[in-house]
Amino acid sequence: MAVLTHGVTQRLASEDAIDEAVAEMRINGYTILDSGLPADVIERLKSGIDRIYQAQISEFGDEQALASISDTDIARCTLAYDPDFLTLATAPNLMKLATRLLGSEFVLMQQNGIINRPDRQNYQVKWHRDLSYQHWTSSKTIAFNALLCVDEFTNENGASFVLPATHHIEEFPTDQFASRHEKQIAARAGSFIVLDAMLYHRGGINVSTDVRRAVNHLIGLPFLAQQVNLQTALESTGMPAPTDPNVLKYLGFRWSPATHAKDWRERRMPSR
Numbered sequence: 142m143a144v145l146t147h148g149v150t151q152r153l154a155s156e157d158a159i160d161e162a163v164a165e166m167r168i169n170g171y172t173i174l175d176s177g178l179p180a181d182v183i184e185r186l187k188s189g190i191d192r193i194y195q196a197q198i199s200e201f202g203d204e205q206a207l208a209s210i211s212d213t214d215i216a217r218c219t220l221a222y223d224p225d226f227l228t229l230a231t232a233p234n235l236m237k238l239a240t241r242l243l244g245s246e247f248v249l250m251q252q253n254g255i256i257n258r259p260d261r262q263n264y265q266v267k268w269h270r271d272l273s274y275q276h277w278t279s280s281k282t283i284a285f286n287a288l289l290c291v292d293e294f295t296n297e298n299g300a301s302f303v304l305p306a307t308h309h310i311e312e313f314p315t316d317q318f319a320s321r322h323e324k325q326i327a328a329r330a331g332s333f334i335v336l337d338a339m340l341y342h343r344g345g346i347n348v349s350t351d352v353r354r355a356v357n358h359l360i361g362l363p364f365l366a367q368q369v370n371l372q373t374a375l376e377s378t379g380m381p382a383p384t385d386p387n388v389l390k391y392l393g394f395r396w397s398p399a400t401h402a403k404d405w406r407e408r409r410m411p412s413r
């Protein structure tokens with residue numbers, strides 16, 4: 142049913158569910174989006190996070206070494222280890238939302254598996270922006286996070302908290318504001334909790350008896366820097382590079398800095 146308005150000459154588009162998600166993102170700074178991925182893929186991602194984390198512990202020495210850099214319980218750059226994570230990062234609903242929020246050019250800045258255990262300290266429970274250390278606002282979305290709930294997110298197992306609309310304000314609010322207005326987002330397995338990358342958020346404390354897993358994506362305009370160069374990351378693990386030119390662009394192959402002046406010019410040749 143149409144709402145009544147007065148003196149309104151400009152409105153957000155409202156053609157479909159993705160437009161509604163965009164409206165929530167622009168105004169509240171968060172929304173929930175169905176990934177559309179089948180349950181068996183979600184199950185494989187669950188074991189994939191655990192497997193990749195164990196592999197990365199071995200790569201780095203031991204878990205104590207990860208603890209020394211405050212990086213326990215995060216499986217980094219997961220798509221370089223298992224093709225299911227590329228399927229996830231390119232889920233059609235996610236790509237549609239990215240196009241509506243950011244336009245035709247956007248890059249995957251990070252993809253990390255997050256393990257929230259009941260019996261451990263978790264660095265993500267502190268309020269933060271994913272574009273961390275930044276205290277300014279932008280009238281347009283420049284980046285967003287898509288946190289896939291691999292397990293169902295419940296109030297008990299540490300579902301994420303958000304501070305709605307804080308992407309519009311430069312400073313972190315007061316302690317009282319944060320405790321009064323924080324909102325916990327329960328969501329079913331297979332959905333993305335999507336946040337403007339400038340929205341303050343935090344993980345919840347897991348007081349259940351089960352591990353809560355998620356996969357976070359940071360997707361943004363190409364001028365932002367990737368955490369890991371995905372081209373070299375794929376080469377390092379021996380995973381084949383995708384062939385779809387749009388996926389290559391999304392993974393940053395086109396946007397990585399040129400290696401020298403001639404490379405920069407060659408990249409601009411029409412045949413490339």
Ligand SMILES: O=C(O)CCC(=O)C(=O)O
Pocket residue numbers: 255257265271288299300301302342343344345355357
């Ligand atoms: O695990 C969560 O609920 C939040 C994760 C988070 O804050 C992040 O990855 O930036």
